[in-house]
Amino acid sequence: MAGGSDADFREFAATHSRRLFRTACLLTSGDWHGAEDLLQETLGKLYPKWRRIGRMEWPFAYAHTTLVRTYLEQQRRKSSGERATDNVPERAARPTGDPELRLTLLDGLAELAPGDRAVLVLRYWEDRSVEQVAEMLHLSAGAVRVRSHRALDRLRAVLGDQLPGLALDRS
Template identity: 60%
Template sequence: MAGSAEGFKEFATSCSGRLFRTAWLLTGDWHLAEDLVQETLGKVYRAWTKRSRPDDPVAYARTTLVRTFITHRRRRGSAERPSDALPDLPAGETDVALRVTLIDTLARLDAKDRAVLVLRYWEDRSVDETAAELGLSAGAVRSRSFRALDRLRAVLGTDGLTPTTQNEVS
């Protein structure tokens, strides 16, 4: 027969301390241990309310806790840890105003022209790679690049995209 909610509450109160200690020993992280115990108790509650309740709920809870921990460790993001140290800053200084203007100007272009410029100059892809990715011919990529760069120059000014500026933006 299924267990009552009141019975589960008593069970959870009596064994959550032991489950937490086990979880903390498994993880070494107070907050992660709390999360694992909470998730474990949720899983045990689902089993508790079914017709065939576990014969030994403490052993079932412990097994569920360990399996929940193993599943957590397998997840891709489980290895992420907060850090006090910030990552290194980018190597070169960039002109933020130019970058914002360039992004605004790119937004005014056709989607394909914008895609060609982003792939060719921002992501530094070859003409052939860009053509393959967009399903265009190499000649179409070249002509779209030429026309789109002309439109950018019209907005940014004639000397807005000098070779030095192009390197700073990319």
């Protein structure tokens, strides 16, 4: 995909939006509307710079990094203005896989701090190396390792006894 024209951007968006949306869904703990908003904001940030980005060797990597940074930026903004509520909206139906396990993991991820969630999604869902995550999040490799370890411990504590039962039921 070499080039920076509007047609190239439309082709890029059509080709890669689905992968970016999956990552956005994980980052937003399964909130499809939030994931759509995150994806649209990311694409909105890419478009004005597309003439330069479209000529890069890996424009998807740039887009993916922009998505994660946009998510973290949104979380920093929200943390100062959002208030907790007892009124929780219904969740949309989940696609394939073990829905109970998926919901449990998404609920567990939702309990983590945004930075911890981003590290876990990038490391273990996206299967990125420590160095790649460190570069994307502007952290050192050691910080990513420590944060991954601590975030996994927090996730285990949040999930408590739920996860072993789900893992046994999958036989």
